[in-house]
Amino acid sequence: MTDSLPLDRPSPSSDGRTLEAWEVFRQEKEGDPMRHGGSVMAPDAELAVHYARELYGRRQESVRLWVVRRADVHELEDPDLLQPPLDRSFKKPGGYVMREKLAAARERSGQAKPKARSK
């Protein structure tokens, strides 16, 4: 055994069909995002869908299932694009901290802090 074998070793058959991995995505209830559930081995999409139903939809835990051939999943993992090194906090709400500035503004205007809005 060598370190890090390839992920899939398709099992060939005399008829040329091979089992391959299909990734299963499931939606728990209407309106939810599709989430990765796991994967199944199947020779084609029809059987992959069937196996996905058996393993990820048996207990009414999914309202929708997608199966995608693993080979068709393309990954972007370039850290220069996904996790750029510079401070990007100006793109997020948490990048704007105003508590002290607001306190200073209130002191200057003599106004009280507004009450929290009730729902």
Added chain:
Amino acid sequence: MTDPLALDPVLSPAERARLPFNEAHRPHDERFDLFEQHVLAGGKVEAGDWMPDEYRTAVLRFVEMHANSELMGVLPEREWIMRAPTLRRKLALTAKVQDEVGHSQLLYRVAEDLGKPREEMIEDLLDGKTKFHNVFHYPTKTWADVGAIAWLVDAAAIVAQQALRDSSYAPYARTMRKICWEESVHIMHGRDVVVTLANGTQAQRDMIQEALNRWWAPLMQMHGPRSDRAKDRDIHWRIKAKTSEELRQEFLSIYVPRVWELGLTLPDSELHLDDTSGEWRYTEPDWQELRTVVTNHGPKSEERLAFRRLNWDETRWVRDTILSGPRTIAA
């Protein structure tokens, strides 16, 4: 909080880079060290990541044994589907058997991605080259055994499985989250069977008491002998988090009081909670019996493996048909 006006680097190279052990240009030993550091710091490993053979083999062995146990574990229960006392029990038991086979499929899938084809895993199991849990080598004598298994065997298993939801091998950890959710239903089903019998006639109470007496020794052996945390390879790689004794103590502390609550007893006069240490004391389990049983010399080992072999041969046409695909029948 960083100053929003600043443009300083906020992520160190380590935080933003690809996992360095995945970089193929590094020498093997360096990748090994980087991988180990990553895992020991609580990092997760995905199926596509580079990993040393030591780690791959350890995860594979662990998951394969687990998958085998799920697959073999349905046989004792399957025998009772036709004899279940009510329609609801029959449906619940059928669903449980289907779930456990489903778990074995999920787990074999995890193991396959580590490089061992499923057919090879099944054949190794049938040839006795790989093992399955001790508790599935024993006979089920009465309906009460079904309750005892579904409640206490599944409970002992779930204690171990909950500790695996945080395994360093992320595909296994994710699968365990799904499996634990399904197992919790099995425990409720089993406990309901046991409580129903405990509330029944004297004959029913005797039946559940006898089942507990039969299953207690295998249950106490199930997590294995005490082991040295420092020497445990699976703990080192964070594949699992707890030692056998930690799991057994956790099992005892939750489930012994629940058995006693029903006025039932457990066949160990030494069994008690030691107030000063907070640990359960018990008669040393028979580790020789455990070794005998898991090497396929248990009372039902050969019969159950023979059934699986028969089943494997009889279903060969299904696997062949799947690979040969749809055919057009000539008119």
